[in-house]
Amino acid sequence: MEFKPVVFRIGKEEYGVDINVVRGIEKVMQVVPVPNANRIIKGIINLRGSIIPICSLRRKFGKEDIPYNEDTKFIIVKTETLSIGLEVDSVGDIQNVEENNIFPVPGILVSEDTEYYKNILNVNGRLIVMLDVDKLLKEEEMKALQKTVESL
Template sequence: MAEVSGVENKEMKVIVFQLMDKEYAVGVDVVESIEKLMSITRVPKTPSYIKGVINLRGVVTPIVDLRERFGMEVKPLDDNSRIIIVSLEEFEVGLIVDAANDVIDIPFDSIRPQPEVVGSIESEFISGVAKVDKRLLVMLNLEKVLEPVKRVSSDEV
């Protein structure tokens, strides 16, 4: 039985997705939907990791390839590839990922500050690391990941 004091929310619900051989997570509170790949219209004069835009239910949404954004090896998209539509402060963007695995609850006390790891994606993009059972999930800081995308989109208007 849930108490009403507001301290009971000891878990964070996240979407787990894959890039290369690692699992990443973003809070479900910012995820609008998970879509199969669709036709992406290229936009000239944008960084290479911004693949273009899609028209999703009447909303023109920029699409970012997270592998390329993080400087990872680019691989051809396949049937497992997904576009995760996220919304930050009225700004919607799609993230291309290798696969969207599942939705899980992460206890807040299992989330640790991101370690200083040489050779990983830029540490500014990571808000923390969560150990859940035998899985290690990298928690993304979407504000930092999407900062240049927001600038490009506002310049287009």
């Protein structure tokens, strides 16, 4: 069995999400701030008539914001409840990964703060942390976000 991730960078680290949850990869566009939103929510965008919240993975991972450049992208993903945009520094390759190159997250990395780590991939010697988009935001954060989007 093969697995196909969309690989992206936040700083020097590589992460990935399952291609099956990706709805699109978009160039950066104007983000409208949402008052009183969670710190990792950068704001919202209007993508072809749909309101999409933008989640800053830099902020989620405790990194400083950097100015947008030509490599910055929004990866639009579908969670169990709504679509969100993941703001990433750059998007890399999409490769097939064989099942024997997919590993569980080591126990030492498992905590409440990393429950969104799904597994680790070995792609040509590079270790890539796969993210579970349904666990990136805590349940109460997701509900608040959904309520905000529905009210717009």
